[in-house]
Amino acid sequence: MRILHLDSGREMRGGQWQALRLHRGLIERGHQSLLLAREGSPLLEAAREAGLPCDVLRPLRLGLLSREFDLVHAHDSRSHTLAAIFSRVPFVVSRRVAFPVRDSAISRWKYGRAALFLAVSRHVAIGLRNAGVEERRIEVVYDGVAVPPQAAYGDAVLIPYTIDSQKGMVLAQEAAQIAGVKVEITRNLAADLPRARALVYLTRSEGLGSGILLAMAYGVTVIASDVGGIPELIRDGENGILVKNDPAAVASAFARIDPAFGRAARATVIERFTEEHMVTATLTAYKRVLS
Numbered sequence: 001m002r003i004l005h006l007d008s009g010r011e012m013r014g015g016q017w018q019a020l021r022l023h024r025g026l027i028e029r030g031h032q033s034l035l036l037a038r039e040g041s042p043l044l045e046a047a048r049e050a051g052l053p054c055d056v057l058r059p060l061r062l063g064l065l066s067r068e069f070d071l072v073h074a075h076d077s078r079s080h081t082l083a084a085i086f087s088r089v090p091f092v093v094s095r096r097v098a099f100p101v102r103d104s105a106i107s108r109w110k111y112g113r114a115a116l117f118l119a120v121s122r123h124v125a126i127g128l129r130n131a132g133v134e135e136r137r138i139e140v141v142y143d144g145v146a147v148p149p150q151a152a153y154g155d156a157v158l159i160p161y162t163i164d165s166q167k168g169m170v171l172a173q174e175a176a177q178i179a180g181v182k183v184e185i186t187r188n189l190a191a192d193l194p195r196a197r198a199l200v201y202l203t204r205s206e207g208l209g210s211g212i213l214l215a216m217a218y219g220v221t222v223i224a225s226d227v228g229g230i231p232e233l234i235r236d237g238e239n240g241i242l243v244k245n246d247p248a249a250v251a252s253a254f255a256r257i258d259p260a261f262g263r264a265a266r267a268t269v270i271e272r273f274t275e276e277h278m279v280t281a282t283l284t285a286y287k288r289v290l291s
Helices: 014-028 042-049 059-066 077-086 105-113 122-130 169-179 189-195 210-217 247-256 259-272 275-290
Strands: 002-007 032-037 054-056 071-074 091-095 116-119 138-140 156-160 184-186 196-201 221-225 241-243
Touching: 002 014, 002 059, 002 077, 014 032, 014 042, 014 091, 014 210, 014 275, 032 042, 042 054, 059 077, 071 077, 071 275, 077 091, 077 105, 091 122, 091 275, 116 122, 116 275, 122 138, 138 275, 156 169, 156 189, 169 196, 169 247, 184 189, 189 196, 189 210, 196 210, 210 221, 210 259, 221 247, 221 259, 241 247
Parallel strands: 002 032, 002 071, 032 054, 071 091, 091 116, 116 138, 156 184, 156 196, 196 221, 221 241
Antiparallel strands: none
16 A cells, blocks of 8 residues: 655644654555655654655645555645645545634535545544534544553653643643642653653643553553543543543542552553554555545
8 A cells, every 4th residue: 555644743743743653654564655744844854763754745746746646644734735735646634633623615625525534533523523524534543652661660740841722731730739749841751751650631622632642551640631532541530530620620639649540541552542553443444445
């Protein structure tokens, strides 16, 4: 199978990590895969450092280049637009965000062009259906992460750094102060998780939460907002803690941190949310389109 991936993101966020993992996984399984990303982007640099086939995303080349592939996979909104305009073969779109699809003539045209949407959660799939996308053009494909050989072993309680107004970094800090718990703001979650015992992941809207999955893979107890697709990962009191976005509710959750939740979370990832699961599910979706 020959797959052309498009990503126009300026940052290395959850979607970019998933695109990179999928790209690598397809190549490891013997498929031809090429990643086009924004010039100077962290994703393009990461692909180059990993020795994976990649190039700069140049929209005007897509029409001709797409003919060399069986399928185009757009990984973000702008790439979706580019694929709708330029792709000369069927294309699929990863939909990761929980906010509603715009109701406009241009948006309806754009969303009508994709052969299939890969929704990152059932919650996102419902949003697509509410926007008028037919059930037959939606497939849920969950994120996948690598499971580290050793679980986390430290005592740090981490809060991801963010300037996103939808995320709850300030709320998490406020709750920690109420609870009298020392927390750390992390700018590199992957590097800091091995010495953690808990992650506080608060948000007003979330398609799924790849940072949550990464923490779960390390066997870390996650305290997360009970919104969006997050409850599809975390079962409160079993493999993590779900809370309302309220300082008192979050503060009380610190006392519930339990290593048993972390062990159950790691088992959940191994069972359902590994990179291998994600690549297999994506390939199944590709075959649906090409058949």
